[in-house]
Amino acid sequence: GAVVSQHPSWVICKSGTSVKIECRSLDFQATTMFWYRQFPKQSLMLMATSNEGSKATYEQGVEKDKFLINHASLTLSTLTVTSAHPEDSSFYICSARDMRGSQGDEQFFGPGTRLTVL
Amino acid sequence: TQLLEQSPQFLSIQEGENLTVYCNSSSVFSSLQWYRQEPGEGPVLLVTVVTGGEVKKLKRLTFQFGDARKDSSLHITAAQPGDTGLYLCAGGVTNAGKSTFGDGTTLTVKP
Numbered sequence: 001g002a003v004v005s006q007h008p009s010w011v012i013c014k015s016g017t018s019v020k021i022e023c024r025s026l027d028f029q030a031t032t033m034f035w036y037r038q039f040p041k042q043s044l045m046l047m048a049t050s051n052e053g054s055k056a057t058y059e060q061g062v063e064k065d066k067f068l069i070n071h072a073s074l075t076l077s078t079l080t081v082t083s084a085h086p087e088d089s090s091f092y093i094c095s096a097r098d099m100r101g102s103q104g105d106e107q108f109f110g111p112g113t114r115l116t117v118l
Numbered sequence: 119t120q121l122l123e124q125s126p127q128f129l130s131i132q133e134g135e136n137l138t139v140y141c142n143s144s145s146v147f148s149s150l151q152w153y154r155q156e157p158g159e160g161p162v163l164l165v166t167v168v169t170g171g172e173v174k175k176l177k178r179l180t181f182q183f184g185d186a187r188k189d190s191s192l193h194i195t196a197a198q199p200g201d202t203g204l205y206l207c208a209g210g211v212t213n214a215g216k217s218t219f220g221d222g223t224t225l226t227v228k229p
Binding site: 034107 | 148149151153158159160161162163166204206208209210211212215216217219220221222224
């Protein structure tokens with residue numbers, strides 16, 4: 001149980017285009033999902049907290065107009081990187097909380113999406 | 119702001135050696151998770167500890183939560199190359215929303 005998928009697993013795009021990344025909880029409902037960015041050999045950097053049916057909460061320094069987050073259902077959240085530039089190249093990871101579990105702070109992570117902007 | 123400090127940041131050892139990774143904070147957490155991440159993949163949950171002083175074992179891995187629920191340790195006995203990866207601790211506070219992640223410990227176990 002508690003499986004989270006991400007699609008695509010990797011994407012290469014041209015500078016100026018937009019890229020959408022999907023995060024799905026496959027066998028549980030997730031009222032809260034998180035989006036992280038990770039640089040090589042570093043820890044996770046939280047970008048935003050996504051709550052189903054409401055606006056995402058962005059961390060300080062993260063441009064909400066550039067990184068659009070939509071959490072339209074209890075099993076799906078999407079991150080759209082708008083007008084991508086080479087500096088947006090990174091490993092993006094989502095996670096979800098299984099609210100049924102007794103350990104409410106646990107997060108289950110997707111496999112990540114490697115974005116390369118040329 | 120809650121902070122979690124992990125140490126050491128990097129650790130390279132030979133197969134068969136023992137090691138301990140530490141996760142420390144000045145804040146109290148309602149629970150603490152340990153994750154392991156391999157390159158190019160997402161972190162995988164190893165364990166959750168919730169009670170001060172709690173000790174959990176997962177095969178060769180032993181996890182301990184400090185009595186005051188401010189710190190935790192991960193001890194690996196007889197490390198194997200398959201233990202190589204980035205180890206992350208994360209502290210949560212009930213109903214606080216997001217968790218606080220440590221900076222991670224990159225472990226390399228050489229055969």
